[in-house]
Amino acid sequence: MWTKIKTLLGAVLLLAALTGCAANPITGRSQLMLVSGQEAVASSYQAYSAMTTSLQQQSKINRDAAKVARIHAITGRLIPHALAYRGDAASWKWEVNVIDSPEVNAFCMAGGKMAIYSGFFDKMNPSDDELAQVMAHEIAHALSDHTREKMSMAMASDLGVQLLATGAGASAGQTQMAHALALYVIQMPNSRTAESEADRIGIELAARAGYNPAAAITLWQKMARQGNGPPEWLSTHPSHESRIAELSRLAPRVEPLYREARGKPQQNYRF
Numbered sequence: 001m002w003t004k005i006k007t008l009l010g011a012v013l014l015l016a017a018l019t020g021c022a023a024n025p026i027t028g029r030s031q032l033m034l035v036s037g038q039e040a041v042a043s044s045y046q047a048y049s050a051m052t053t054s055l056q057q058q059s060k061i062n063r064d065a066a067k068v069a070r071i072h073a074i075t076g077r078l079i080p081h082a083l084a085y086r087g088d089a090a091s092w093k094w095e096v097n098v099i100d101s102p103e104v105n106a107f108c109m110a111g112g113k114m115a116i117y118s119g120f121f122d123k124m125n126p127s128d129d130e131l132a133q134v135m136a137h138e139i140a141h142a143l144s145d146h147t148r149e150k151m152s153m154a155m156a157s158d159l160g161v162q163l164l165a166t167g168a169g170a171s172a173g174q175t176q177m178a179h180a181l182a183l184y185v186i187q188m189p190n191s192r193t194a195e196s197e198a199d200r201i202g203i204e205l206a207a208r209a210g211y212n213p214a215a216a217i218t219l220w221q222k223m224a225r226q227g228n229g230p231p232e233w234l235s236t237h238p239s240h241e242s243r244i245a246e247l248s249r250l251a252p253r254v255e256p257l258y259r260e261a262r263g264k265p266q267q268n269y270r271f
């Protein structure tokens with residue numbers, strides 16, 4: 001019986017996978033999209049809210065006012081430029097928090113829900129330009145629908161089959177399942193293709209907001225000097241060397257955008 005259900009669900013998901021590809025309007029790349037944009041945003045909001053509430057209860061969020069002020073100022077300057085990449089991002093409820101954890105990590109979920117870990121500040125000692133590069137990279141993941149793509153890929157995998165079969169799909173509806181997927185994909189590394197897209201869009205986005213593209217290179221040089229190999233979330237990321245080489249090629253291309261932006265007053269998103 002179990003095998004039969006699994007085969008049937010597998011066939012349904014395969015069919016959905018075959019029909020669920022869509023060309024991304026920003027990158028032009030065809031992505032597997034089994035979850036709607038609205039669903040990805042709604043479930044990311046639920047997952048983010050559950051996560052921040054739990055962190056708050058453990059007093060592990062926004063404990064250092066100076067770090068919070070810095071990250072608000074920097075992401076606040078990036079967001080108005082992010083809106084130029086996709087109109088619907090204007091309706092996103094953008095938010096950023098500093099999570100107390102030694103990890104060197106940051107993320108931006110579908111719908112603009114962001115976080116950076118205190119370890120990033122403590123271990124990397126980043127300049128504002130370097131912080132802007134990491135947040136622009138994370139924002140680029142959200143703009144390019146990478147959360148939605150990862151949710152879709154998880155749905156088409158054994159995990160999706162299990163979630164459906166254990167009743168999350170049948171009893172609580174697709175929203176419940178999407179919520180579980182959103183929580184799962186925060187931990188799931190991005191593909192190399194997604195990483196290259198986020199590097200390319202991120203360095204350009206940061207330049208448009210007046211942040212130095214050279215900082216993308218120094219950021220990854222610092223990351224390489226961290227020793228211990230890439231952290232878990234970077235496990236499928238390109239090697240530091242190839243990433244630095246690619247960013248060194250991209251930096252001069254966005255340099256004119258950076259120079260132009262520096263001469264102009266910048267808008268700030270109000271959180």
Ligand SMILES: [Zn+2]
Pocket residue numbers: 137141190195198
């Ligand atoms: Zn990334």
